[in-house]
Amino acid sequence: MRVTIRDVAREAGVSISTVSRVLNDTCFVEEAKRRRVKDAAERLSYSAHPAARSLLKQETGGVGVIVPSVSGEYFSEFLTGIDHFTQESGFYMLISSSHRSTAEFETALNTMYRRVDGLIIMAPDQGGFDATHRVLRSMPVVYVNRPFESSLSDSIGFNNFEGFYNITSHLVDMGHRRIAMITGPATAIDAQERLRGYRQALRDGGIEPESSLEVVGNFTRQSGYQAVSTILGSRKRPTAIAAANDLSAMGAISALHEAGVRIPDQMAITGFDDDPSARYSTPPLSTVRVRPREMGRLAIQYLVGRIRKVADAEGRKIELPFEIVLRASSLGSRREGASRTS
Amino acid sequence: MRVTIRDVAREAGVSISTVSRVLNDTCFVEEAKRRRVKDAAERLSYSAHPAARSLLKQETGGVGVIVPSVSGEYFSEFLTGIDHFTQESGFYMLISSSHRSTAEFETALNTMYRRVDGLIIMAPDQGGFDATHRVLRSMPVVYVNRPFESSLSDSIGFNNFEGFYNITSHLVDMGHRRIAMITGPATAIDAQERLRGYRQALRDGGIEPESSLEVVGNFTRQSGYQAVSTILGSRKRPTAIAAANDLSAMGAISALHEAGVRIPDQMAITGFDDDPSARYSTPPLSTVRVRPREMGRLAIQYLVGRIRKVADAEGRKIELPFEIVLRASSLGSRREGASRTS
DNA sequence: TACCTTTCTGAAAAGCTTTTCAGGAGTCTT
DNA sequence: AAGACTCCTGAAAAGCTTTTCAGAAAGGTA
Numbered sequence: 001m002r003v004t005i006r007d008v009a010r011e012a013g014v015s016i017s018t019v020s021r022v023l024n025d026t027c028f029v030e031e032a033k034r035r036r037v038k039d040a041a042e043r044l045s046y047s048a049h050p051a052a053r054s055l056l057k058q059e060t061g062g063v064g065v066i067v068p069s070v071s072g073e074y075f076s077e078f079l080t081g082i083d084h085f086t087q088e089s090g091f092y093m094l095i096s097s098s099h100r101s102t103a104e105f106e107t108a109l110n111t112m113y114r115r116v117d118g119l120i121i122m123a124p125d126q127g128g129f130d131a132t133h134r135v136l137r138s139m140p141v142v143y144v145n146r147p148f149e150s151s152l153s154d155s156i157g158f159n160n161f162e163g164f165y166n167i168t169s170h171l172v173d174m175g176h177r178r179i180a181m182i183t184g185p186a187t188a189i190d191a192q193e194r195l196r197g198y199r200q201a202l203r204d205g206g207i208e209p210e211s212s213l214e215v216v217g218n219f220t221r222q223s224g225y226q227a228v229s230t231i232l233g234s235r236k237r238p239t240a241i242a243a244a245n246d247l248s249a250m251g252a253i254s255a256l257h258e259a260g261v262r263i264p265d266q267m268a269i270t271g272f273d274d275d276p277s278a279r280y281s282t283p284p285l286s287t288v289r290v291r292p293r294e295m296g297r298l299a300i301q302y303l304v305g306r307i308r309k310v311a312d313a314e315g316r317k318i319e320l321p322f323e324i325v326l327r328a329s330s331l332g333s334r335r336e337g338a339s340r341t342s
Numbered sequence: 343m344r345v346t347i348r349d350v351a352r353e354a355g356v357s358i359s360t361v362s363r364v365l366n367d368t369c370f371v372e373e374a375k376r377r378r379v380k381d382a383a384e385r386l387s388y389s390a391h392p393a394a395r396s397l398l399k400q401e402t403g404g405v406g407v408i409v410p411s412v413s414g415e416y417f418s419e420f421l422t423g424i425d426h427f428t429q430e431s432g433f434y435m436l437i438s439s440s441h442r443s444t445a446e447f448e449t450a451l452n453t454m455y456r457r458v459d460g461l462i463i464m465a466p467d468q469g470g471f472d473a474t475h476r477v478l479r480s481m482p483v484v485y486v487n488r489p490f491e492s493s494l495s496d497s498i499g500f501n502n503f504e505g506f507y508n509i510t511s512h513l514v515d516m517g518h519r520r521i522a523m524i525t526g527p528a529t530a531i532d533a534q535e536r537l538r539g540y541r542q543a544l545r546d547g548g549i550e551p552e553s554s555l556e557v558v559g560n561f562t563r564q565s566g567y568q569a570v571s572t573i574l575g576s577r578k579r580p581t582a583i584a585a586a587n588d589l590s591a592m593g594a595i596s597a598l599h600e601a602g603v604r605i606p607d608q609m610a611i612t613g614f615d616d617d618p619s620a621r622y623s624t625p626p627l628s629t630v631r632v633r634p635r636e637m638g639r640l641a642i643q644y645l646v647g648r649i650r651k652v653a654d655a656e657g658r659k660i661e662l663p664f665e666i667v668l669r670a671s672s673l674g675s676r677r678e679g680a681s682r683t684s
Numbered sequence: 685t686a687c688c689t690t691t692c693t694g695a696a697a698a699g700c701t702t703t704t705c706a707g708g709a710g711t712c713t714t
Numbered sequence: 715a716a717g718a719c720t721c722c723t724g725a726a727a728a729g730c731t732t733t734t735c736a737g738a739a740a741g742g743t744a
Contacts (some may be wrong), residue, residue: 356694359696360692360694371692371693372693375692
């Protein structure tokens with residue numbers, strides 16, 4: 001049933017070493033034998049057992065990806081970026097997601113141990129995992145969206161603070177004085193940064209942040225939807241909402257429609273991420289474009305570079321540019337594409 | 343650097359067999375030694391090399407998932423369903439996606455060979471791959487959305503024809519006589535079935551399908567968006583659109599808004615899938631709920647059952663129920679939740 | 685006390701490959 | 715023609731674990 005290199009060797013009438021050499025094209029082998037081996041391998045549809053090979057070569061051909069979630073456009077896009085390059089370069093992809101606790105996160109890390117040659121970690125909500133974990137030291141790691149000081153690993157991300165500062169400033173520039181925010185989960189570092197950007201933008205616009213206008217969300221549509229009732233019920237109704245991400249902005253938009261609030265006339269709204277759907281919402285959503293797909297591509301490129309040892313030993317820390325994308329949801333008239341880059 | 347079972351054995355002053363026994367809890371070992379081994383393993387932070395183990399045991403602890411794409415809510419949801427159970431049951435997940443050709447698809451299959459203990463395959467667009475491929479015969483397989491006659495594998499899906507028949511019938515019931523369809527890619531089996539359902543529903547409603555009303559799309563927002571200009575430009579403008587999936591429906595909705603067409607008064611529209619976003623679109627989208635997350639969960643449960651040999655040898659073929667979810671996009675008044683089940 | 689069980693432990697094999705090492709055959713040089 | 719190469723090939727080791735097998739020790743019975 002199971003066909004091994006021995007079977008091929010017997011079939012071709014050569015030793016297993018020769019089979020290995022032919023199949024891996026590692027030495028010159030007499031043409032006649034070469035043919036016989038190829039034929040035999042083909043006939044038996046042989047391929048080397050990955051476990052045996054990786055046991056010996058101490059490499060697997062896989063990369064591990066750790067993300068908070070596999071659902072939501074932001075993550076999908078990120079994964080898509082990784083996936084493309086992964087296939088091109090012949091690596092396979094091992095994904096682990098949704099770790100509610102640090103313990104679960106470290107379990108995931110352990111699962112990756114020796115099963116992959118490198119790791120991409122996006123874990124904005126894992127505050128305190130052990131940065132010296134043995135798995136982390138055993139292979140190259142690229143951190144995404146999680147500034148991390150280590151000369152052994154690369155780190156790529158964008159400036160959440162600045163991005164959110166800019167989109168909030170846009171609302172201020174449009175003349176809004178009462179601007180609510182639908183925040184992300186307090187545990188996530190990127191959510192914290194965005195909140196900080198929001199507050200700073202208000203202050204710089206001469207507006208004192210009010211905690212009653214900071215409605216807690218968790219990056220989901222539903223939380224955005226629910227936040228709206230709080231916002232509409234507030235003592236002095238704001239005229240604009242800055243949502244911590246596009247998903248929650250969409251939820252909010254839906255709720256605003258249901259409440260009969262016109263966008264952007266009665267309520268302007270902005271998001272963050274520029275999910276593919278942002279352009280198709282009603283009205284199209286002003287947001288901050290951060291190109292998760294690009295991030296994914298970059299992350300895997302760096303990682304593969306490190307795995308193949310072509311990268312600098314020095315850890316790189318890349319900050320990707322973002323782009324403010326203004327659409328109808330925050331503009332008086334319906335126009336599209338005005339943009340400002342970081 | 344690399345710590346093996348030998349190191350633990352030396353450290354604890356026992357043989358490697360004993361270490362293995364203690365760590366796998368496979369035999370009774372004298373308590374004192376047991377302690378020593380545990381301590382040593384802990385101290386050296388040892389864990390068995392997965393390759394060595396799987397080479398010997400002929401099992402890996404992984405499951406492979408092959409999907410057309412990793413982006414889009416439908417697939418995200420599906421993966422999420424798998425992911426949850428995967429973690430619970432201690433398996434890891436290897437994902438391969440976006441195979442443009444049969445060759446690429448079979449490459450993916452080969453990559454999975456011996457790296458996982460079972461396979462979940464969702465490939466509605468892979469018409470003619472080799473169903474007797476050696477990888478497919480080497481481990482349990484669960485096919486999703488792809489009726490497949492094999493007593494060795496389970497198969498899970500829903501009735502695309504009926505689902506689309508029903509949602510189209512709803513439009514007919516609402517009094518529409520000219521109903522356009524935005525189709526999926528002609529190569530995908532599920533898209534074909536939905537188109538068939540559309541036509542049948544029209545005929546059963548006494549309406550002769552017109553090919554000019556069947557606008558080709560490809561399941562993306564963009565294709566839905568573009569389809570609208572064709573539809574609006576047609577000689578006799580239809581009063582309703584049945585989109586092959588939610589994504590293309592969303593694109594269409596966006597285009598309709600831009601064109602100033604009121605939904606549902608001037609144009610009703612329906613989707614398919616009930617993506618999480620469908621409920622949040624403007625107006626909320628009538629659609630067919632197929633619960634991809636449930637499908638994922640079921641698929642992985644079946645698969646793990648087969649891997650652990652508790653499942654019937656007999657191949658099961660499950661057809662999951664769908665549910666017609668009517669929302670404002672196809673109803674005169676804004677009401678929600680009326681539903682009809684398959 | 686001698687023999688038979690039972691219980692625990694170590695040695696060794698098996699799982700499959702890649703790669704090093706060494707040897708044999710053939711070719712070239714002087 | 716002999717020695718020195720080169721070229722190709724096979725044997726064997728290494729990579730790390732689990733599990734079988736067998737042996738030693740201990741305990742029980744006749």
